[in-house]
Amino acid sequence: MKNLYPYVETLKVGAAYAALLYIWPSIVFRKLLCGKGLTFRFLFCSIVQPVLISTAVLGLGLVHLLHFGVVRLLFWGALAAPLLVACCREKRVPVRLPLRALLAGHYGWKLFFCRAADELARRWQRLWQRFRQRYAGKAAEYLVLAGILLFGMAFFLNGAFQDYSFGCFDQYTHYRWTENLLAGDIFTWGVYPEGMHCFLYALHVLFGVKLHSCVLFLAGIHNSTSFLLAAYCLLNALFRSRHTTLLVLTAWLAFDGIGPAALEAFTRMTWTLPQEFGHYLILACPLLLLRYCRERCKPVQWYRDENLLLLAVGIANAVSMHFYVLILAACACVPVVFAYWRELFPPRRMLPPIAAGLYGAELGLLPMLIACAVGFPLEGSLLWGFNTLRGASGDSIRNRIAAAAPKEVHVSLWERLSAPLKGFYENGYVPLFGDYAAWMLLLSLLVPALLLACWYARRRGRLREGALPARTAKGYLILALGCMVFILLFAAPYIGLPELVVIDRTLAITQLLAFGLVAVPVDFLLARASSLRGKPLPRGLMAAGCLCLYLAAYMTDFHQCTYWWLRRYNAAVTVTDQVMNHYQEGEYCIVSMWDEAYQAGSGNHEELLTFLQNTEGPTYSLPAEYIFLYVEKRPLRRGQVHFLTAPGWLAQENYEVFEGLWNQSQCPEIQYTEISEELAEKEIPYDPTIRNNYDDLATRAVLCAKAYAWYQGFLKAYPAETHTYYEDDEFICYVIHQDPNAPLELAQKKGGWA
Incomplete structure (x- = not known):
């Protein structure tokens, strides 16, 4: 279970992500997308769907209707409506006539399934032939692109596959905000762009994916698909040869950045954070403006032009994700305006994109403006951003x-x-x-x-x-x-x-x-070679070029592994996942340090510091049937910068110490200490902020030593009710089974338990 946990959860998150971001809008808006190219379909789904989700979630929250049932009815109802309409049209439903014959008694079940399977096979064959006719010439390109996406996914998910805790402290904050949405409360900590939180909310509510898994694995999936695909579409629009686009993406993934700043930028892309979640919009917005500038059609209202309409929604999406995304998207559009100033100079051509930008910003700001109008304060980090x-x-x-x-x-x-x-x-x-x-x-x-x-x-x-x-x-x-x-x-x-x-x-x-x-000179030479040859370059050339570029990076300046702010052992994550899968909500209580509350939920968690303080009182009990006590036999230094490892073909390890990053460790080594009987006799150094007690290594060691000593005494008093649930060299989990109607006494008297 320990080895399969990240892969199983990644598959769940990936399937839910694909269904929510691409499949759902492709079905609901199938008429609008009919006949459109793959680039437009990708831009439409990746831009429109997050705006629909955030608008629906925040709108329901403003009118106090943000409940699981309402959200599920809204989204699944919107998906079922076009399918029900299609069921009323005989020519679009391959099983309608066999189903009518089955109900009339003319068919048996065997014949019904045979006829339905034959009809589905014929329709699938027609779709496959249509796909081959349209995209057969690009099969090699799409195969290379798929390889690049898989390589990017392996790189961006590498950290979450090695360390199952959140990579940075900000992820805990965004987890809490999403958890507040699950409780039906919006802007609990103040007005802040909630686009990413609404998307996480939808993944959990509509597909049942655990929120901890969404926050942990979504960044690697999202940045290796949406961001790379947005870069692919933009570069294809800028270059003359499609070979060059694949070469640039390969170089970006393979070659190392300059210094720790670039390493931090790539590391942040492995964490589920609002700004990095909206990175693809920084490339999608200038692409849509570029598509508008290249059109020679007569200017119309911005909402009648599909590119400007998507641009407006993209700006709204950027506002709902992070204000930095909006600023960077606007900066990315400046070169397009400069290059196509003649096409945009007439007011009739210039006013529609300006109107699209203004209306898009208004759409993205609308939920936040309404919240401010009804009395919600601004969130603190927004004020920090304005001051910066x-x-x-x-x-x-x-x-x-x-x-x-x-x-x-x-x-x-x-x-x-x-x-x-x-x-x-x-x-x-x-x-x-x-x-x-x-x-x-x-x-x-x-x-x-x-x-x-x-x-x-x-x-x-x-x-x-x-x-x-x-x-x-x-x-x-x-x-x-x-x-x-x-x-x-x-x-x-x-x-x-x-x-x-x-x-x-x-x-x-x-x-x-x-x-x-x-790559500009390379693109020019490839385009000239294709022109002189009189036909496109061989399809295998792009694969060979990408492979050669990857090998050159591998032998010279291969990119380094990212890092993780290590906060807990992997065993604690997998044990918590097993407990959540095998026991009902409210049936168990996990006694541990701070982090498990962000996986199991605060309702199923008791702080270890609070637990130890209460066990020293006159009486203390917990009403849950199963009490799981987590103890680190080797308390780790919480928040250490843990440089990851990776297979040689994926990344090279970091062997240098970067200034500004403290408490650095290189996988598989970590910084930790040992518990002992002497530590168990010490007083607990108490800090009013509970998290600070766990961040300090000395205090953490005292807490773990006291918890270990407490369990040894409790085991002697209640040997039949206690046993070891999991144990390895670093971590141990004890479980106490009790009658919730007559809970055991957990307070340790001076003379021991009665």
């Missing part, structure tokens, strides 16, 4: 730079004018690209310069249109400008500009755009 944006936060980079800078420095006018450009290079390109900073800056400037030269030569008639189509040239320009925009976001606080977002969280997208910029 203004530079008023105590830990903002601009404040730290200002504090470290000399008070009075006299500089010349030239130095004042050149300082921003110098700071942009030294604080943007150099930290991100190291020894390759000068080459990246040269490439960032060279690509727009060459495109300008090609445009001038085409205007003079010295370059034919087919050599470099305007569509491809603008795609290259968007990549170059996009890379510079995100590097500018990274360097902004160092050159006196507002810190729009926490800079370390932008590096995953910055690195993707940087690889795209490097």
